[in-house]
Amino acid sequence: MDYQIKLSFNRRLSCIMHIDLNSCFASIEQQANPFLRHKPIAVAAYDTPNGCILAASIEAKRLGVKVGLRVKEGRLLCPDLIVRAPDSDKYRAVHTALRKLLSGYTPKVISKSIDEFVLDFFGTLALQKGMFTIGKEIKNRIKEEIGDYLTVSIGLGPNRFLAKTASNLHKPDGLDEINANNFKEIYRSLGLMDLNGINRQNTIRLNTVGIYTVTDFFNADIPLLRCAFHSILAYYWFLRLRGWEIDDVDWDTKSFGHSYSLPKPLTSLEELAPILSKLVEKVGSRMRHAHFQAKGVHVALLYQDYQYFHEGKSLDQSIFDSRDIYHTAFYLLQHSPYQLPVRNIAISCFDLSPRTTLQLGLFYDSIRKDNLVIAIDSVNDRWGNFVITPATMINTENYVHDRIGFGQIRGLI
Amino acid sequence: MIQKISAPVSVQLVYDHRRHSVSPRQIFWDGRIIRIAKVGMHHTIREGRTLFHVFSVTSDNLFFRLKLDTENLFWTLEEIADGLPN
Numbered sequence: 273m274d275y276q277i278k279l280s281f282n283r284r285l286s287c288i289m290h291i292d293l294n295s296c297f298a299s300i301e302q303q304a305n306p307f308l309r310h311k312p313i314a315v316a317a318y319d320t321p322n323g324c325i326l327a328a329s330i331e332a333k334r335l336g337v338k339v340g341l342r343v344k345e346g347r348l349l350c351p352d353l354i355v356r357a358p359d360s361d362k363y364r365a366v367h368t369a370l371r372k373l374l375s376g377y378t379p380k381v382i383s384k385s386i387d388e389f390v391l392d393f394f395g396t397l398a399l400q401k402g403m404f405t406i407g408k409e410i411k412n413r414i415k416e417e418i419g420d421y422l423t424v425s426i427g428l429g430p431n432r433f434l435a436k437t438a439s440n441l442h443k444p445d446g447l448d449e450i451n452a453n454n455f456k457e458i459y460r461s462l463g464l465m466d467l468n469g470i471n472r473q474n475t476i477r478l479n480t481v482g483i484y485t486v487t488d489f490f491n492a493d494i495p496l497l498r499c500a501f502h503s504i505l506a507y508y509w510f511l512r513l514r515g516w517e518i519d520d521v522d523w524d525t526k527s528f529g530h531s532y533s534l535p536k537p538l539t540s541l542e543e544l545a546p547i548l549s550k551l552v553e554k555v556g557s558r559m560r561h562a563h564f565q566a567k568g569v570h571v572a573l574l575y576q577d578y579q580y581f582h583e584g585k586s587l588d589q590s591i592f593d594s595r596d597i598y599h600t601a602f603y604l605l606q607h608s609p610y611q612l613p614v615r616n617i618a619i620s621c622f623d624l625s626p627r628t629t630l631q632l633g634l635f636y637d638s639i640r641k642d643n644l645v646i647a648i649d650s651v652n653d654r655w656g657n658f659v660i661t662p663a664t665m666i667n668t669e670n671y672v673h674d675r676i677g678f679g680q681i682r683g684l685i
Numbered sequence: 686m687i688q689k690i691s692a693p694v695s696v697q698l699v700y701d702h703r704r705h706s707v708s709p710r711q712i713f714w715d716g717r718i719i720r721i722a723k724v725g726m727h728h729t730i731r732e733g734r735t736l737f738h739v740f741s742v743t744s745d746n747l748f749f750r751l752k753l754d755t756e757n758l759f760w761t762l763e764e765i766a767d768g769l770p771n
Contacts, residue, residue, distance in 0.1 A: 304726040304741035305748045307767060354769070356687075361739075365728030419726065656733035 281452045282515030286428040289391040290435035294423045294444035296387035297327035300366050301356050303419035313354040316343050369418045403428050407447045430515035436468050459486040528559040529620030537576045537613030549664040551619045556594030565590040566621035571604040574616035581608045593645050687766040694762035719744045
């Protein structure tokens with residue numbers, strides 16, 4: 273790679289738009305139920321005192337209720353806090369409607385998460401309207417066509433990083449741009465931790481080389497940044513802060529996983545195995561629907577005292593049947609050296625390959641197994657998930673609910 | 686306060702061909718006719734291949750979640766709530 277060591281700020285038109293649905297889950301609940309509007313509400317994984325808050329309404333945020341707090345902590349800050357359980361279907365419906373609306377402006381619409389979209393207007397006719405005009409139009413159309421209580425913060429910039437940074441400048445309902453004319457002023461108003469991707473640890477790294485502000489960060493040359501990051505990240509940050517694109521990368525699917533925070537800690541294998549089985553069923557189903565098979569299985573356990581066990585196993589052959597995934601996952605679960613209450617259990621399948629050909633086996637009938645899996649998946653697709661389930665999954669109706677993960681949304685159209 | 690119900694309910698639905706809109710107007714439940722004042726949200730879900738339309742609506746003082754099974758066109762009242770904490 274040729275390193276551009278002297279690079280000025282990108283003077284390209286701000287044709288990248290970052291759209292962030294404000295207080296996504298909570299706003300959608302307020303949209304659905306008008307009696308919740310203008311009230312402090314929180315959407316929590318469970319509405320029990322120890323349930324984790326996943327989203328807080330704008331009114332609740334003003335009172336200090338934040339994502340990650342327990343429900344009981346939220347109620348200490350705001351005794352009138354209304355707590356709702358998540359309704360994933362509703363949030364997916366809004367995501368799909370938003371995506372459909374935005375696709376009318378540019379073919380390059382990328383879902384970054386359930387509540388975030390990146391739009392690339394480079395070379396599109398819509399650009400002639402002007403980016404601010406498009407931004408205002410999108411805001412109005414969301415209110416008219418999707419929900420009158422939904423607001424979005426829109427950021428414009430020459431690259432994805434600056435567009436996202438701009439979307440965070442004014443919340444809720446902001447519309448801001450970071451460009452070659454105003455970036456110095458905006459950088460002066462931001463702290464290092466305000467930058468997406470700079471967490472506490474990266475701040476310490478930057479501090480160790482004398483970078484304390486975003487302006488210092490921008491003015492730093494590559495050798496100094498390399499002293500802080502000791503990796504290619506130094507060059508990436510050098511480009512990002514100057515408005516050059518480095519983040520337009522489409523990552524392939526590397527694994528399929530599912531994790532679950534237990535409502536109460538469980539210790540025995542007999543209690544954990546059915547939950548593991550349900551997680552495996554979900555992972556296996558998603559993997560097969562995406563036409564993949566895996567050659568590795570990984571299990572991770574977080575214990576109540578925050579000890580952590582994880583182990584993966586690579587296999588000789590690719591597997592796709594949930595029963596095979598479960599056998600390997602159960603083997604790994606048994607290998608945990610700790611006999612402690614488990615708080616969180618996660619399973620993933622890795623080393624993926626397209627499920628295009630079937631490896632025949634000498635000692636078992638692969639075609640028969642393949643046909644059985646196809647038949648079970650067909651029945652579940654027709655009548656709903658978990659119509660046919662393995663006996664190992666018994667009594668798990670109240671465990672592993674449908675949830676939306678943080679991060680990129682795949683397979684949602 | 687929120688109450689999960691899952692009970693059959695009678696719903697009067699109006700389709701307006703000029704505005705391309707469909708909205709529940711009133712429901713008959715618990716021996717009373719309740720007029721729908723506002724449709725907060727409409728979305729669809731699938732359970733298997735069956736499509737359901739879910740309407741989140743309010744009367745003057747209550748919230749109702751109504752679900753239409755498109756397989757048999759039967760309505761279910763899934764939830765009633767006011768805007769108060771649990």
